Amino acid sequence: MDFSEFVHTGPATLAGRFLRRFWQPVCCSHELAAGKALPIRIMDEEFTLYRGDSGTAYLVGNRCAHRGTQLSAGWVEGDCIRCFYHGWKYDGTGQCIEQPAEAESFAQKVQIPSYPVQEYLGLIFAYLGEGDAPPLPHYPIFENPEISLDVASLRRICNYFNNIDNSLDNAHVRFVHRRHRDAAQDHVVLGDPIISVEESEWGVRRYVKYPDGKDLTFFFGMPNINFINGQVVDPVIKRADVMVFKVPVDDENHIHFEVRAIALTGERGQKWIEERRALRAKAEQDRPELVRAILAGKLRLSDIDPHRIDFVMLEDELAQTGQGAIAARANEHLGRSDRGVFLLRKIWERELRNVAEGKPIKAWVYRPEMVPTYPEA
Ligand code: FES
Ligand SMILES: [Fe+2]
Incomplete structure (x- = not known):
């Protein structure tokens, strides 16, 4: 596998040509x-x-x-x-x-x-690709009149594929987000789940069985969409469905676009979103410097206020940017816990080969009925 093919996304590159079809x-x-x-x-x-x-x-x-x-x-x-x-x-x-x-x-x-x-x-x-644009996919779960949308763009200082790799990586949660383990009564952080993954009509379906008996299904949408049904938000909102698009800026930067379905409407929803937006704008100013300072040994994560709105992102960014702005994948040693990472790369590799050989790529489809919601989870 030539990993460099995932990394570069200019118009003449394979991954760039693939991503531009969406x-x-x-x-x-x-x-x-x-x-x-x-x-x-x-x-x-x-x-x-x-x-x-x-x-x-x-x-x-x-x-x-x-x-x-x-x-x-x-x-x-x-x-x-x-x-x-x-x-x-x-x-x-x-x-x-x-x-x-x-x-x-x-x-x-x-x-x-x-x-x-x-x-x-x-x-x-x-649509930045050649030829006619395909129809824009719609996600009715975010069109519900009972919700408001909290939308954000977060600038990240590593290659987008470091973040794509992380989409199907459950094993990191226990360490990267360990600070939340004791505080949160949440299945996402209680012990190591058993995970199985399979290719689906949209991308990758991931079944996760938690030690407390809960069975949840998560989805990754090709080529670069992570769908987190029922992400923990805060004591007011509790849980929300989140869709994340991981879009390359250049080889060493990407944008993490998030759409979050907040169970508040009207003025209350607007107020909550505006407060969050203001906090986020502030956090966006120094997160890259904090990540660089920690990686340079000038600061520890534990020196940073864990109540920052982007603390979880900071944790993820530290792990992912810590792999190098572009991860050296040829030096890795993947284990069984990396099966999601492995599967996703296999799919990407197959699709890039199709692009290279001028063959059709798979027609990835999102169908609303395939995504369960977990209101009580
Ligand atoms: S009008 Fe002269 S550079 Fe644009
Ligand atoms: Fe994470």
Whole structure:
């Protein structure tokens, strides 16, 4: 197995070509106000994401076709974007429509790339692949009127596949999250479960039998979605279903996009989400530095306030970034407890081979009825 094929995700790479066949979240909806443009980097490519005054989001190339300055520095005008340098203006399809300094405009001959965009569940999804975009998958479990959606993007300082590997890794919980073991009366952290995994129509189905007799089923959706049904949240919310999309930024960074179904509606839901968002924004500022400081031996995890909103993420990030920004998989020694990791890599390897050989990839499907919920768990 050539592990490097999982790691690199630029447009010409195998994993990059594979991931680009799926809609990927590129930003949270709440992070992009109307009239605002953002430079974004996804899978080793740069883009301009902007929201027109109408509220529609657009994704176009990162540079102006004139002399190449970065378009995100310019102005959103209506549903178009105007370059900061000499004012060329583009519409949401990337078509140039104005060249103010040109007495004889050749705008109709100038086009920059543009990509399909859809907003769903508080995330801005883009299709960055070739050809027509497939339908955007829908997850009705998050469309329930009895819930509010807590949506977040967390910037992570390691390769996305370190995090993909972690998706099916139950054995880490007992150590990485040991600080929670005594405090939480939760099946997730009480002793070592027995785990079996199998390929499913969506990705990998994982059966987990806990020492207290509970049997739970968890799902990983190909290519990069972890679905955690009934994750422990806090004393108010108790449990929530969470979907996590692990999206590469470049070889050594990724974004962990989360959508969490909170059992609160209306103003109460909004208030809870806003408080959480403010705490998270604060935590996002120093988490990378804390992880680096711990790995440099300048700090211990036990020196950090365990009540930080992102403490569990900090624990995971420490383990995953500790593998190296890109894990050296060729040096590993996998055991039976790694069977989920092993299976997922096998599936990825098979799919990448299909891409390399020009064969069809498996048609991965999410069907709502296959995911049980555990309201009483
Ligand atoms: S570089 Fe954009 S208008 Fe000149
Ligand atoms: Fe974890």
